[in-house]
Amino acid sequence: MAKVRLGEFASARSGDKGADANIGVWVNTDQEYQLIVEQLTEDVVAQHFRALCRGGVTRYELPNLRALNFILHDTLDGGGSQSLRTDAQGKTLSLGLLQLYVDGPGR
Numbered sequence: 762m763a764k765v766r767l768g769e770f771a772s773a774r775s776g777d778k779g780a781d782a783n784i785g786v787w788v789n790t791d792q793e794y795q796l797i798v799e800q801l802t803e804d805v806v807a808q809h810f811r812a813l814c815r816g817g818v819t820r821y822e823l824p825n826l827r828a829l830n831f832i833l834h835d836t837l838d839g840g841g842s843q844s845l846r847t848d849a850q851g852k853t854l855s856l857g858l859l860q861l862y863v864d865g866p867g868r
Contacts (some may be wrong), residue, residue, distance in 0.1 A: 762866070768859030770866055771797060775855035781816070782836040782854050787828035793866060794827040800863045806831050809861050810854070831858075 767773075767786070770793050775784040786801065788794050807818040816834030823830065833854070 762864040764862050765865035767861045773855035782833040784831045
């Protein structure tokens with residue numbers, strides 16, 4: 762194992778659910794899925810987005826898709842129709858999560 766950016770072996774997409782942001786992360790192999798299950802905890806994701814996420818993080822596991830879904834509560838300053846933030850709908854948060862360094866598969 763080596764420290765690598767999550768984006769080296771995972772894909773992600775994000776969006777909004779009102780004032781909450783949603784980030785889905787998926788990988789291609791069972792081994793990679795086990796890595797993200799072990800390392801992408803609610804606490805790790807909350808810490809990574811500590812400057813934005815004010816309401817905690819909930820994680821959902823989707824093993825049949827080799828995916829995790831995170832809800833970042835109270836992250837979008839009211840959401841797309843209320844917020845004056847540049848990314849009020851959370852579309853760039855997935856890219857931010859893919860910058861996180863984790864113990865990943867060597868390439």
